[in-house]
Amino acid sequence: MSHGSSSTRVSRTAIVQQHRFKGSLSSPLVATSSFRHGNQLIFNWARFVHVTQSCHKEIIPFKLSDIGEGIKEVTLKEWFVKEGDKVNQFDQICEVQSDKASVTITSRYDGIINKIHYQVDDIALVGSALVDIEIVESEKPPEEQEIQEGDAIQVGRSEESFHLPSQPLPLEKALAAPAVRRIAAEYKIDLKNVQGTGKDGRVLKEDILNYISSKENVTTSEQPAAAASTTPGPPAPQPSSPATPAQTPSPAAIPFTPRSITAPSDRKEAIKGYTRTMIKTMTAANEIPHFGYCEEINVTELINLRRRLKDVADQYNIKLTMMPLFLKSASLALSQYPILNSTLDVASDSIIYKGAHNIGVAMDTKLGLIVPNVKNVESKSILEIATDLQNLHKSAQGGSIKPDDIRGGTFTISNIGSIGGTYAKPVILPPEVAIVAIGRVQTLPRFDKAGNVVPAQMINISFSADHRLIDGATAARFCNLWKSYLEDPASMLLHLK
Incomplete structure (x- = not known):
């Protein structure tokens, strides 16, 4: 086969595999001859080629699934991947913030991130695509493909640069929560x-x-060294004392110039996260007719009991506070007055009595107020309740509270006394029908049974109930029973399960 003086025979057989240059083939082909033309390679291909494998690339939109509780949208807080990253199943994709909790989204596919649809702090709707993932699927190839002999395929690269470029490995991402x-x-x-x-x-x-601490220590140690390296200049000459002392000007001679004050400019901030939840919940709560009730409780015996049990709880690495005792005693009272552990179904004109006592506890966090609940308080011991509270508080402060920790509450206790205040006007969290706020513990003078004035540890409680279901007498009887358990905690032993 002659190709002129400017052409040079290169080889009789060549294998060219598909790669990332323009005009690449989808499978290996066998060339019977090849020659150089200028700085390009020309191949003549055989009639029949057996293809061993082909790959099909598919772009799949990775959609935001429904995370429950009627949540329709979330705020994108952080991306753990970028376009071009390779991900496997269960790898972390991003973290989103719903109205009620932070949720980490993980991948359901193995593939490459093709496109990211949202930026940080954008609002993403449930059902919309967060990212596009390129999935590579192996397909069963046809047994045989026919290519006409003599067809010339021009590969637009010089022979010297004809090589298979190595695929750079993506940088590994540090593992962290x-x-x-x-x-x-x-x-x-x-x-x-x-x-x-x-x-x-x-x-x-x-x-x-x-x-962070090590970086701060390094910065602190560098500052004295820099100060020591500075050479002080010669001292400034002191002016000679005048023969007669200078007279101090009178106050009338000092002019007063008012300074101009510029107020900071206003700023606008989007409502998101837990603040959005509070707005929605309080708007719905405004439709509930609230009935208020207040009472004071002597918790001297309860505090003494807690001090005796604290050492026992420490052996289990459990921090025993007053709150587990408040929750357990409230659950015992709810068992006698189940109407306070119910919900009102206006659509079906019925009352739903809840079997489980999922008592919510209001917690103040950096992201705002949240109310996770301890599940099934009626069937748990005080140590189990304390453990659940400890775990919920740790998750809330770390911003990793789960949606299941918030949903399903049936009754709420707000311990405003941990911050301050004695009385409050708590607002019911729909669809619940009652909430109680506990004020701070105060040492006040009270009369004992003998008529003597003694110091007593007192708290004030503020109770709110849905007046459509709960009348004043029922609220008072519930509070009286709860008060008896708190003032005489030994009486709870008769009803503990």
Whole structure:
């Protein structure tokens, strides 16, 4: 086969595999001859080629699933991937903030992130695509493909540059929980620079805090060194004392010039996160006719009991506060007055009595007020209730509360006394029908049974109930029973299960 003086024979047989250059083939082909024309390669292909494998790439939109509780939209808080990253099933994709909780979204596919549809702080609707993932699926190829002999396929690259480029490996992402990533983002720290001590090198909260502390120590030590390296200049000459002392000007001689004050400019902030939840909940609560009731309770014996049980709880690494005792005693009272553990179904004109006592506890967090609930208080011991409260408080402060921790509440207790205040006007959380607020403990003078004035540990409670279902007499009887358990905690033993 002659191709002129400007052409040079290269080889009799060549295998060219598909790769990332323009004009690439979908499978290996066998060339019977090839030659150079200028800086390009020309191949003549055989008639029949057996194809061993082909790959089909499919772009799949990864949609935001329904996370329950009627949530229709979420706020994008943080991305753990970027376009071009390779992900496997169960890898973390992003963290979203609903009206009620933070949720980490994980991948359901193996593939490559093709496109990201939202930026941080954007609002994403349930059912919309968060990212597009490129999925590579192997297909069964046809047994044989026919290519006409003599067809010339021009590959637009010189022979010297004809090679298979290596695929760069993506940089590994540091393993860390969303709360740790949030701390790293606040301090602008690359987690790959932090030595992780957790499983598989996971960066723990202690690791990031130690890293921040070490950086601050280095900065502090550099400041004295810089001050010591500065050479002081010669002292300024002191002016000679005048023969006669200078007279101090009188106040009338000092002019007064009022300084101009510029107020900070107004700023506008989007409503999101737990604040959105509060707005929606309080708007719905405004439709409920609230009945208020207040009472004071002597908790001297309850405090003494808690002090005796605290050492026992410490052996189980459980922090025993007054709240588990409040919850358990309230559950015993709810068993006698189940109307306070119910909901009103206006649509069906009926009352739904809840079997479980899922008592919510209002918690003040950096992101706002949330009310997770302890499930099935009626069937749990005080130690189990204390454990659940401890775990909920830790999750709430770390911003990792789960939607299931918030949904399903039947009764709520708000301990405003932990911050301050004696009385309050608590607002019911729909669809519940009652809520109680507990004020701070005060040492006040009270009369004992013998008529002597003694110091007593007192708290005030403020009770709100849905007046459509609960009348004043029922609320008073419930509070009286709850008060008897708190003032004489030993009486609870007769009813504990």
